[in-house]
């Protein structure tokens with residue numbers, strides 16, 4: 547599969563750091579699972595999010611699935627290191643989950659649906675393995691919402707290139723806004739889709755601003771070479787866009803905002 551982030555060890559470490567960054571702000575936001583319940587994360591990657599859920603809800607029975615053996619191998623070690631030794635990790639495709647019907651109380655997916663060419667198929671499959679009344683929680687962004695101030699045409703060019711890369715890989719960079727629609731069309735009930743917005747400004751809290759810029763930089767910078775190689779984009783403009791983005795925390799009028807979408811439903 548043409549997956550834009552790749553499967554290097556560096557990327558796996560990035561996924562762990564990314565989950566830490568979002569731990570309270572997003573991953574655990576409005577989440578309350580009960581002891582004895584079961585949860586499956588589809589597209590679990592390096593096990594970063596499963597680790598956070600397992601630490602926060604020690605009585606939760608965890609399972610995860612990912613298409614790549616390197617991710618599952620990393621996840622196994624990561625979760626063992628956290629003393630989460632009984633996670634049911636599977637190598638496989640979320641389009642055809644290797645579990646019987648009505649197995650799980652909860653399904654969780656984050657930074658995953660954006661990579662799918664047929665998200666509704668995966669969500670319908672997720673519904674199949676959920677118990678009646680079980681919940682699904684999905685979280686994604688819309689990359690166009692990552693706005694900087696002062697604005698820059700080069701930065702826009704960089705973000706547009708990132709969106710094109712995701713589209714070329716058969717993903718959807720704008721999927722956040724459509725999550726609720728997708729859940730409804732996949733047969734879920736009590737669906738909602740809420741935006742979760744973040745805004746950081748130098749004048750308000752320069753450290754938070756720098757933290758967010760550094761976080762985005764960790765996955766945005768590696769897309770520059772890809773945009774040149776795969777889309778024949780203009781290196782000078784991409785580099786200028788990245789430089790501009792990196793300059794935002796050093797400007798006394800610098801600010802950034804972004805919207806992430808959280809959708810949930812019941813089976």
Ligand SMILES: C[S@@+](CC[C@H](N)C(=O)[O-])C[C@H]1O[C@@H](n2cnc3c(N)ncnc32)[C@H](O)[C@@H]1O
Pocket residue numbers: 549551561562565588589590591592593594595611612613614617638639640641655656657658661662
């Ligand atoms: C950006 S990572 C996110 C991992 C994890 N949710 C996290 O937040 O750390 C997306 C993962 O989805 C996996 N993936 C993509 N398509 C898949 C599919 N059809 N079935 C299972 N996993 C898939 C990729 O291998 C990758 O590990």
